[in-house]
Amino acid sequence: xxxxxxxxxxxxxxxxxxxxxxxxxxxxxxxxxxxxxxxxxxxxxxxxxxxxxxxxxxxxxxxxxxxxxxxxxxxxxxxxxxxxxxxxxxxxxxxxxxxxxxxxxxxxxxxxxxxxxxxxxxxxxxxxxxxxxxxxxxxxxxxxxxxxxxxxxxxxxxxxxxxxxxxxxxxxxxxxxxxxxxxxxxxxxxxxxxxxxxxxxxxxxxxxxxxxxxxxxxxxxxxxxxxxxxxxxxxxxxxxxxxxxxxxxxxxxxxxxxxxxxxxxxxxxxxxxxxxxxxxxxxxxxxxxxxxxxxxxxxxxxxxxxxxxxxxxxxxxxxxxxxxxxxxxxxxxxxxxxxxxxxxxxxxxxxxxxxxxxxxxxxxxxxxxxxxxxxxxxxxxxxxxxxxxxxxxxxxxxxxxxxxxxxxxxxxxxxxxxxxxxxxxxxxxxxxxxxxxxxxxxxxxxxxxxxxxxxxxxxxxxxxxxxxxxxxxxxxxxxxxxxxxxxxxxxxxxxxxxxxxxxxxxxxxxxxxxxxxxxxxxxxxxxxxxxxxxxxxxxxxxxxxxxxxxxxxxxxxxxxxxxxxxxxxxxxxxxxxxxxxxxxxxxxxxxxxxxxxxxxxxxxxxxxxxxxxxxxxxxxxxxxxxxxxxxxxxxxxxxxxxxxxxxxxxxxxxxxxxxxxxxxxxxxxxxxxxxxxxxxxxxxxxxxxxxxxxxxxxxxxxxxxxxxxxxxxxxxxxxxxxxxxxxxxx
DNA sequence: AAAAAAT
Numbered sequence: 001x002x003x004x005x006x007x008x009x010x011x012x013x014x015x016x017x018x019x020x021x022x023x024x025x026x027x028x029x030x031x032x033x034x035x036x037x038x039x040x041x042x043x044x045x046x047x048x049x050x051x052x053x054x055x056x057x058x059x060x061x062x063x064x065x066x067x068x069x070x071x072x073x074x075x076x077x078x079x080x081x082x083x084x085x086x087x088x089x090x091x092x093x094x095x096x097x098x099x100x101x102x103x104x105x106x107x108x109x110x111x112x113x114x115x116x117x118x119x120x121x122x123x124x125x126x127x128x129x130x131x132x133x134x135x136x137x138x139x140x141x142x143x144x145x146x147x148x149x150x151x152x153x154x155x156x157x158x159x160x161x162x163x164x165x166x167x168x169x170x171x172x173x174x175x176x177x178x179x180x181x182x183x184x185x186x187x188x189x190x191x192x193x194x195x196x197x198x199x200x201x202x203x204x205x206x207x208x209x210x211x212x213x214x215x216x217x218x219x220x221x222x223x224x225x226x227x228x229x230x231x232x233x234x235x236x237x238x239x240x241x242x243x244x245x246x247x248x249x250x251x252x253x254x255x256x257x258x259x260x261x262x263x264x265x266x267x268x269x270x271x272x273x274x275x276x277x278x279x280x281x282x283x284x285x286x287x288x289x290x291x292x293x294x295x296x297x298x299x300x301x302x303x304x305x306x307x308x309x310x311x312x313x314x315x316x317x318x319x320x321x322x323x324x325x326x327x328x329x330x331x332x333x334x335x336x337x338x339x340x341x342x343x344x345x346x347x348x349x350x351x352x353x354x355x356x357x358x359x360x361x362x363x364x365x366x367x368x369x370x371x372x373x374x375x376x377x378x379x380x381x382x383x384x385x386x387x388x389x390x391x392x393x394x395x396x397x398x399x400x401x402x403x404x405x406x407x408x409x410x411x412x413x414x415x416x417x418x419x420x421x422x423x424x425x426x427x428x429x430x431x432x433x434x435x436x437x438x439x440x441x442x443x444x445x446x447x448x449x450x451x452x453x454x455x456x457x458x459x460x461x462x463x464x465x466x467x468x469x470x471x472x473x474x475x476x477x478x479x480x481x482x483x484x485x486x487x488x489x490x491x492x493x494x495x496x497x498x499x500x501x502x503x504x505x506x507x508x509x510x511x512x513x514x515x516x517x518x519x520x521x522x523x524x525x526x527x528x529x530x531x532x533x534x535x536x537x538x539x540x541x542x543x544x545x546x547x548x549x550x551x552x553x554x555x556x557x558x559x560x561x562x563x564x565x566x567x568x569x570x571x572x573x574x575x576x577x578x579x580x581x582x583x584x585x586x587x588x589x590x591x592x593x594x595x596x597x598x599x600x601x602x603x604x605x606x607x608x609x610x611x612x613x614x615x616x617x618x619x620x621x622x623x624x625x626x627x628x629x630x631x632x633x634x635x636x637x638x639x640x641x642x643x644x645x646x647x648x649x650x651x652x653x654x655x656x657x658x659x660x661x662x663x664x665x666x667x668x669x670x671x672x673x674x675x676x677x678x679x680x681x682x683x684x685x686x687x688x689x690x691x692x693x694x695x696x697x698x699x700x701x702x703x704x705x706x707x708x709x710x711x712x713x714x715x716x717x718x719x720x721x722x723x724x725x726x727x728x729x730x
Numbered sequence: 731a732a733a734a735a736a737t
Contacts, residue, residue, distance in 0.1 A: 421733065449735050472735040479735095503733070589731060613733060639732055660731090 326378075326545040327366070334365035342368040344397050351439035352393060355432065361386035366546040367522075368394040372401070376521045376543035378496075378536070380528035382551045383670020384646070387524045391418075391492050392433040395522070398490055399465055400440050408441070410463050413487040417515065418468040419508060420494045423448040423617060424624060425644040429494060430468045437466055447483065449473040450617030457482045471499075471507035478514060488515035491539075495643045496523035497531040497663070505534060512539050526670060527663040553702055558673035559680045560704035561719055562693055567686050572711035574656055575604050577682060578634045580720035582651045583627065586636040587668050589657035597656060598636040608634035611641050642667045646674060652720065655683040658692075662699035669702075682719055 339349040339360055352358070360368065363381030370377050371394035381387050399416050418433065420426040426448045434444045445459040447469030456473070460483055467474070467483070477483035491512055493499050499508050512521070512535070521539050523532055528547075536543065565573055578584045578601055588594040591612040601608035609623035609632040620640075627635040628647045635641070636656075642664055650672045659665045665683075672679025683704075685693045690706065697704055709715050 423734085453735095470734055472733095474735095476735050498733090501733095507734075591732080642732095 326380075326547055328547055328549040329362045329366040330549050331362045334360065334362050337365050339364075339368075339393070343372045344368065344393055345400070345440065347439040348393055348397060348436055351436045352389060355389070355435060357386065357389055361390075362548045363387055363546065364390040364393070366548070367391070367544075368397075370544045371395065371520075371522060372397050374398065374520055376540040378523045378528060378532070378540070378543050378545040380525060380545075380547040382548070382556075383526045383667060384674030385526070385548060385551075386675075387526070388429055388432045388494070388644075389436075391494070391522050391524055392429070393436050395466070395490055395492060396433065396436045396440060396442060398520070399442060402489060403442075403465070408463065411461055412463040412465070413484040414460075414464050414467045415487050416466040416490040416492075417474075417485065417488045417511075418466065418492040418494060419474070419499060419511065420468070420470060421498050421504060421643060422640050422645075423450055423470055424611075424620065424640070425494065426469050427621075428644065428646060433466060433468060442466060444468055447474050447477060449476075450620075453477065453482075471504065471511060474511055475507055478511070485511065485514040486516060488519055490520045490522070491515050492522040492524065493532075493535070494524050496525045496535070497527055497529055498525065498643060500531045500534055508535070509538070527666055529663075556673065557676055557678045558669055559678070560669070560697075560702050561680070561682045562690075562697075562704050562706045563682060563684050563716070563719075564687055564690055564706055564708045565684055566710070569711050570656070570684060571600065573684065573709065573716060574654065575600070576711060576716045577652075577654050577720055578606060578608070579604065580633075580652070582633075582721070583630070583647065583649055584634045584652045584654060585627075585641070585647075585650050585671050586634060586654045586656050587642065587659075588636060588638060591638055593657070594636045594638050598634070601634050601636070606634055607632045608636060611635055611637040613638065613640055639664060639668070641671065645671060647671070648674075649677070650674075651677075651679055653679065653681045655681070658683050658685045658689060659696070660692075662696045665696060665700050665702070680719065680721070 337360055339352055339357075340346070342360060342365060344352075357364075361381075363379060363385050367377050367379045367390045371391065379387065379390065381390070395416055395418070402415065418426075418429055420429055426446055430444055430446045437444050442465040443459075443463065444466040445456060445464045445468070447456050447460075447467050449470060449472050453473070453476075457477065460467075460477070467488075474483065474485075478485055493508065498504065518541075521535075521543075523535065523540070523543075525532075563573065574586070574597065578586060586594075586597060588597055591614045594610045594612045595614070598608045598610035607626075609626050611620055611623050611627075615623070623632070624635065624641075624645070624647070626632040635647075639659075644667075653669055653672045655665075655668060659668060669679075669681040672681065683693065687708075694706070707715055
């Protein structure tokens, strides 16, 4: 999280730096983009896309030069789990190298997390206290020694503070009212089971509030704070308590089950069914065929059942696209275009080359010119197609032209904002945008939660041009008067459709409303759809909409498989899937399961780390870094890692829990097969979920084979793509 | 269910 604003001070060892260079290099666009969709028309209003349409074949070689060389660490880890454990022990020092003590360590981790979290909290109070302690001390000294100075010092201070405070207070209540109206609604909805009751309660309360509000303004915040303070505290207690209980429960059961399972399974399954399995497979293969035959019927039924839903949704989608006049960009049309041709300056072009992007990808060629021109832009380009560079480079050029001739001022307000749904993504975007901005003398900073705000505020005080962050902390600092959004002339929403989902939309709307009137808005996502209509209608003016032609599964480098399993065998099958060479990313639906799986894989002798919202930010960053650098073979994550996150060379994505939305599937799958590399996605489903999975894949326009598997089946080791640790050590 | 601000 060091987001340094300072010019020279090179970046403090950033996790993905080396790797990062490759990241964002772009997508799997191949020279042979067969799927040309609609004619490429030149809209009247379309800012001339400077692309010379010399339709040469697109070369992709330049983007593959950097190969992630993590063979070393991998080899060690693959060689034997015990070596890994030994390696870890010294690293963990305190925890001592007793596998048996792992249980103790597990019990000990939650307290560590709490400690880690507290320090973060302690830092702020600590800084505050220091500041407070410091000021009174100085005041006292000033009062005692220098009356004249005291008056001077106090006056400006008092003048400034009350003035600012009054302004802020005057301003905040108004905003607070809006916010309170919006947030509690979401909180209550989120809290879940009482929406109806809450709403009922609220309405009368709101009716009463106008009168009560004025009187109670002082009182409510107190109540709100109490409520807020109490609930999170309970949550944290619960979290801390549950994991330990769960872990305790799991250990005995886990210790017992594997023994019983292994004993039972070999006896029953291997003994009796192996022959049946092989015979049964063809039969199973035929089932999907039957299922497919059945599916059309279901579709018919569903169409009958859903007319309201699907029709409405499709209409909305059509409306959005029709009204926005989406253009499909042909890769061949931009094959010979350079970043300079698109309007970017030499410095930026050089910075991009250093990032591993010597020439623009289609989504970049399509969107950069209109962004520089100042138009609102919607863009859809599949995962790993280079969207970050598209908006990042164009935004820097745009800001540069706007600020041309202006002096750089200390404490200036930021003029551009990039919003992302997760802290890791915000950090990653900054890793791309910062070097581009620096190349032309602009400054960026990250504004996201989970870390002390002091550093972020310090950067803002010095003066920042581009802010990159997550909604919560941005609103927080804005409310504190430490972040001025009024000068924001360009606002980017990465993962825009996700940012329009419940829980994100309102904060995003509030933030956008605080930006300058008529400021430019850019919405990017691999799954941009009608969900962004709420924002488009309010914040965008005559936007240009782009997508890349030919983004079909045929042109994808990702291979998809669905394994139909017994719930009981899930654990063993997962062990088998992740026991392999190469980086494996495993998705789970819940934080607890992610944590559980990471421990399970560790117990199996692999190096595995978890990534989810229950971890403090330091640990989140540490774990994803370990995975990126190859010091962990397996990353088990919640959907916090589903969108945008780029780690080189993930060649297998395993969905331990199948997603419920096709968009989630696409984004999770998109963690592999980036920039033209090959990747594989394996999704586990139970027999009962098979049909839902089939529907989901159809919506995602993905064709994947369904295979029933049991632990030990050859298909599993085929999918892992290589010999396992067990094979090597046997 | 998860994510996003702390206190």
